[in-house]
Amino acid sequence: MSTPVSHAADYAPIVVEHDDGWAQPRVEILDTKRRPVRAWLYRVVSELAWPVAEQERHRTETEAIRGYQQELAHRSRQRRHAHALDRWWAGPPPYGYRTRTHRVSDEDGFTRRLRRLVPDTRRAHLVPLIFAWFLDGHGPSAIAARLATDPDQYPPPHVDGRSRSWTPRVARGVLTNPAYLGFVVHDRTADGRLLPPRNWIWSREHAHAALVDPETFWTAYARLHPHHLQRPGHEGAGGAS
Template sequence: MFDAVVCESINRLSRNPSVTFRVEEQLADEGVRLWAMDEPFEESFGSIVLRHVNVGLARGYLHELKVKSRQGIETAAKQGRHAGGKALYRYQFAQLPHPNPHKSEQGLKVKVLERDPATAPVVKMIFHDLVVNGLTITEIEKKLNSDLERYPPPQSPDPKRRTGLWGRSSVWEVLNNPKFTGHQVWNRRQRKRGGRLNPPEKWVWSDAPAHESLVSREMFDRANVTAIKRDNVTKAAEGHDEYPKHNYVLRSFLHCGICGLRMHGNVRRGRDGAYYKCELNRRQASLVPEDHPRTVYLREDGAGEKVVEFLSTHAFGPERVDALRDALATTAPGPTRLKPRSSVCAAR
């Protein structure tokens, strides 16, 4: 046990006041003092006021840092400079001298997007098929997957998410990315709330084209209007507006027992309760077995009962050790390496 925790300055603990005061309170409950080297160690009226002033200064510094950082990125985007992240689909990075003469003399360079002449026509074809030929996103997806050598799919930065195929979301991402117009665009997605798209009026466009365009601004606007209009028509036909919003508590946890892919929530017309389903038309044909039904439904309340049953026996039940041993013995490939019950209980 120790008497005090010492930090160089209170802002080194946290720049968030709620975190700082919560840690200080938790330490005080254990009889431990929180000291900062630039504050008096003895608690008094003056030291308490000084602590709150320093915490406020730390919070203000964090806010100022965020504002200035965003202002810098916004200015760079308006100037057409790359704001970070991977290269746009069908583009590659090229190095150019820094626009600042002093930094250019130091050998610093900036990244700009340069089109890939071998595969850039893929983007043009996607926009043309949607706007001119009238194909749906699903039809475009099937066309792209029919010849992957000619139409290579985008690769996710996360290797676990790479399927080597086109999906509806990847086609939509191409259609909804304004950078294909040649302009640099920033602030398309929110920093919070799962990276949702911001309204177009909040996007920051470069003052002039920053790289070679693959589609015109008119084609991009027409593609977005067409895609959104078709999506709204589909939702209206399916009666989506009549469905009440539902919080799916097992979202992202359930996978289809036939194909192993993740199931998604659904409220069925004329049925009570919510469901999780796996639809064949939303899957890549090469990823599902031939005997996969067109749609697999699973009631949410039934799945929830099974989860509660599992937790009651395997996690919190009095015979959880035996239940876990039996489950592992039936699912483990090959001989199991389970300790005897006495040693398992002794290790708990």
């Protein structure tokens, strides 16, 4: 009578030890148990089909969230555009101005806190001086260095309750900001690129007191941006060149 053959070895786990010299030795159990075709099919479906479904669900949810965010950004852009046309200011005030808050109710009865620019008595008189220095041949770097010599006589910019240093970038920002013409200007940039003045959105009327005249501003602007040869066809902004 023949002795029955045991297949226990076919089901015994194989112990593999890893020791690369850096981590503690670890043990992996490689199960070599023979499985029917149905089990292998189930494994293929679970490892391939389910992740694909998860990826599709994640892609659908991501597209929905992205579409919602784009819609919110579009509405916000439209609201800022309408506020600019109506002479309301958004964002930190330019050097030489401060903001004054107004409570405004719309047609639906919602009350919003909107802001307009008013001259800053400590700093407004320095804006035309900066333009005069530039037109006399001093660049933004020289202007910033001169302003930084005496903070009492030339108060530095004040943003979000904090004082900022005079830098060439700040001085250049003063020289290229059309808000000093007395208008609220929107859409000066697109995708991080400065647009020519003819593409800017201007408020319908003067929004606040101007600190420089159009000829002074556009002369300085043309020196800093000679490739922007055409002024906007806006009556208060100096007319078309």
